[in-house]
Amino acid sequence: MAQGIYKNGEKINLTYQAVGGLSNAIPVCKIYNSANASDTGKQSTLKSALLANEKAGGRYLGYLTPDTTGRWTVCIQDKNGDGLVSKTYEIGSANLDSVVSNLLVKQSAINVATASDMLLAQSAINAAVASDLLLQISSVKSGLLITQSAVNVAVASDMLLAQSAINAATASDLLLAQSAINAATASDLLLTQSAINVNFAAIASPAMVS
Numbered sequence: 619m620a621q622g623i624y625k626n627g628e629k630i631n632l633t634y635q636a637v638g639g640l641s642n643a644i645p646v647c648k649i650y651n652s653a654n655a656s657d658t659g660k661q662s663t664l665k666s667a668l669l670a671n672e673k674a675g676g677r678y679l680g681y682l683t684p685d686t687t688g689r690w691t692v693c694i695q696d697k698n699g700d701g702l703v704s705k706t707y708e709i710g711s712a713n714l715d716s717v718v719s720n721l722l723v724k725q726s727a728i729n730v731a732t733a734s735d736m737l738l739a740q741s742a743i744n745a746a747v748a749s750d751l752l753l754q755i756s757s758v759k760s761g762l763l764i765t766q767s768a769v770n771v772a773v774a775s776d777m778l779l780a781q782s783a784i785n786a787a788t789a790s791d792l793l794l795a796q797s798a799i800n801a802a803t804a805s806d807l808l809l810t811q812s813a814i815n816v817n818f819a820a821i822a823s824p825a826m827v828s
Contacts, residue, residue: 625713626687632680634668634694637701639676644669644697647680652688652709664692684709 624630636643645668649660660682667680684690687709695702 623708623710623713624684626684626709626711628683628713630682630684630707632664632682632692632694634678634680634703635701636676636678636696640696640698640701641672641676643672643676643678643701645678645680645694646697647695648693649682650691650693651684652686652690654691664694668694682707687711 634645636645645665647661647664647668649657649664651657651660664680664682668678671679673679682690682692684707689706690709691704691706693702693704
């Protein structure tokens with residue numbers, strides 16, 4: 619027979635196993651309530667159920683429905699006075715299964731709430747870390763862009779200065795070359811003009827006898 623904590627007013631199913639698997643054992647029983655008094659009414663009900671529910675192998679099924687809280691005791695034996703079995707049941711306002719179930723439900727609710735709080739906290743931490751990382755990355759990128767800009771300006775300035783120096787040198791060389799060409803050309807022109815003038819003078823003066 620099952621034994622444990624049961625709820626007042628709920629049926630307790632019993633199974634009696636006769637010694638040696640005796641068939642037609644016609645079990646007899648005694649039931650003592652929480653006041654340790656014999657309850658003949660419940661005894662009669664249990665005996666009728668055991669007689670009507672004989673199973674193979676000398677098993678007999680019956681039940682008890684307690685109506686007060688406390689300790690209830692059931693005694694069963696076969697018609698020959700053999701196979702005496704005595705069991706006591708603790709009867710309460712709630713059965714053990716209900717108590718455990720309620721505790722599990724409460725624990726589950728606590729676990730869910732705790733998990734939810736932990737997820738929210740973790741989410742907040744992740745968001746804060748991500749924000750800090752983004753700010754740091756942004757700061758690094760900004761610094762890199764400013765540095766690159768400065769490098770670009772410096773390089774461009776150096777290139778312009780170098781180009782300006784090249785242009786100035788080239789222009790100076792070109793001016794010097796042009797001046798030399800102009801001077802040479804003018805000198806050649808002057809020499810040519812002088813020769814022309816001498817020749818012309820010689821042609822214009824006829825022979826004279828004085």
